[in-house]
Amino acid sequence: MSNTPYRTALVTGASSGIGAAIVRRLSESGIEVHALARDAKRLEALASETGCVPHAVSVSDQAGLEALIAGLEIDVLVNNAGQSRTGNITNTTPEDIDALVDVNLRAVLQLTRLVVPGMIERNRGHIVNISSIAGHYAFAGGNTVYHTTKAGVHSLSQQLRCDLFGRQIRVTEVSPARVETEVFGRLIGDMAEAKKRFFDEYDSLLPEDIANSVAFAVLAPQRMNVSFMEVLPTMQVVGGLNFAKKTSVSG
């Protein structure tokens, strides 16, 4: 339990990984957590475990989001739902561009737009956006559409602080590097192979590391806004400069 003035939270992408860990962590601190994702079964299991309120809604379902928010007073919005894809701009499909922009960016903007008026009315609120190092850095192997949507989430986080200036509403962006979740398994369509390729030989972050980072910001004293946290595994760095030799450029 804690002394937070926040009574309620809405966490998107709550059925697995980072989102489920955030639901657990915020529930432990005495906040009533509304957990949103598409997988109703997993949300029910999380509800039995944590006491959270499950909402089996897709963030792509605009009418569903509007109906949900109309009936709730949300103090903490955690925009966490996200998807990725393999490939880059040279081989992406129109459908993948639409899906990533829709889930990773459009829905974040829409939910924020829906939740902010209530926060302004109560002069109390906290928006936590889970972006990614992909939104801040270019690196080979990353999906260009994913990078672009996460850069949008970064920009939104920055601009929101200007929009909400002078109010007791905080905006936190948490930008993780590799976290051991289902995201890579979903990406390549094979959980076991993803575990082998991305996790077995690496000391990645765990979902609770990000949940604890979120809790640090949410439970901080009201005078303090943790505006941005970049969270890397100790053994991972972002960087590297590539320069193709004249002889290596073909076509």
Ligand SMILES: NC(=O)c1ccc[n+]([C@@H]2O[C@H](COP(=O)([O-])OP(=O)(O)OC[C@H]3O[C@@H](n4cnc5c(N)ncnc54)[C@H](OP(=O)(O)O)[C@@H]3O)[C@@H](O)[C@H]2O)c1
């Ligand atoms: N894992 C990493 O290395 C890493 C690094 C940086 C940033 N991130 C970000 O962290 C966030 C959480 O990802 P994760 O790693 O925890 O992956 P994950 O285990 O695959 O979780 C993704 C969550 O998003 C939900 N989701 C996907 N599409 C949705 C939709 N249309 N409507 C509602 N919910 C939807 C999924 O639930 P349903 O399938 O039940 O809808 C799931 O709960 C994402 O924004 C991701 O980009 C992850």
